[in-house]
Amino acid sequence: MSNTVHDVLIIGSGPAGYTAGIYAARADLKPIIFAGPQPGGQLTITTEVENFPGFPEGIQGPQLMDDMRKQVERFDAKVIFDVVSKVDFSQKPFRVWVNDTEYQSKSIIISTGASAMLLGREDETALMGHGVSACATCDGFFYRDQEIIVVGGGDSALEEASFLTKFASKVTIVHRRDEFRASKIMRERALANKKIEVAWDSVVEKIHDPEKKSVTGVTLKNVKTGELNELPVTGVFIAIGHKPNTDLFKGQLEMDEAGYIINKERTMTSVPGVFASGDVVDKIYRQAVTAAGMGCQAALDAERYLEG
């Protein structure tokens, strides 16, 4: 352990973490950013990003995140490509461990994001960003006049399916049971949409074709009858829920029942001096630009806290 007490440590390296880093560094707080298990966050598993302002031709997700990293490194900030293994927010200075190395800091910004829950299939992993997506808002636009499926039966799946009908010629919702979990209004809206069909009691048996590096169709299996059904779709949207990456902070910060951190005053968590921004607190918008905006807010809030 070194005796240095830092001004701010940032945990996470998605749009929220890097933006917090840019603002904190320009405020001369010399932040350290721990990049975590997926440096760059969720955008590194998408392809083209067309809705982040400033890129009239769009930009590849991994490129955008690499540029954000370079931008933060232009200033007096350090990115450490490692995973925080333990934290202690019960006393000041706060303590953060990366394996056996301990860091101390007067303030912390948590931007660990959320992970879209996935089916966990090999073909899904192979085709992620190449026809398989976990974000309709990000990728729906690419499926104009094409047939796609949305997997899931909750509000997210039905909302995404309705949204995707703006582009796709047909959207089949693949749900593993015979009734939706989603709210009544979402069910009614989806079922009234002529472009939406439902494959009840069905699961994805296969996504074709990892060898071609693009989605050329899916095989669905009816879990009651065992019957297989081929759908010639070009897109597979997984909408089976998100999980905030907050296991590390359990018992130290107030969270809601789903594990999202609850901010008490602007971006400050239940522990004064610990701030949270991006998808780790936001289950509604979940956009790169909203996360970046919140990262900026957290850095400004941390700066004011340190001045106080």
Ligand code: NAP
């Ligand atoms: P959710 O409510 O947990 O629904 C997840 C859905 O995915 C369920 O239908 C579940 O099936 C299915 N599922 C889970 N694991 C699966 C697997 N391995 N294979 C196949 N299907 C699987 O998640 P959500 O829809 O993301 O919603 C999360 C929260 O946000 C909810 O409280 C929701 O109301 C809220 N939300 C609200 C809005 C809105 O009001 N506009 C929009 C989006 C989300 P089962 O039903 O069989 O368990």
